[in-house]
Amino acid sequence: MITVTPKAAEKVKGLLSQDGSIFLRMFVKGGGCSGFEYGMSIEETKNDTDNEFESEGIKIIVDPISIRYLDGSEVYWDEKSMLGGQFGIKNPNAKGTCGCGQSFEPR
Numbered sequence: 001m002i003t004v005t006p007k008a009a010e011k012v013k014g015l016l017s018q019d020g021s022i023f024l025r026m027f028v029k030g031g032g033c034s035g036f037e038y039g040m041s042i043e044e045t046k047n048d049t050d051n052e053f054e055s056e057g058i059k060i061i062v063d064p065i066s067i068r069y070l071d072g073s074e075v076y077w078d079e080k081s082m083l084g085g086q087f088g089i090k091n092p093n094a095k096g097t098c099g100c101g102q103s104f105e106p107r
Contacts, residue, residue: 008077009056
């Protein structure tokens, strides 16, 4: 299961309505300072193999490999980031994260 905080949901809903998409895709890929990078995109469709969750009215989809690293995570909105506001992920499966919070080392 993946959850979204109310503030992050507000921001995602704004992006979804601009684009006409209905899903927030979350994924991980190799790279970054700590081994894996987080990724998010907005999507119009999902794959048959995607895991689907709903939190705060946001439909979240995750591929079968990424769910192993993201299960139990929470997406939040950080107003105080150095970039003037950005999404962040609290991930119970992360052993460590980089300074910017965009990559992690899995347990």
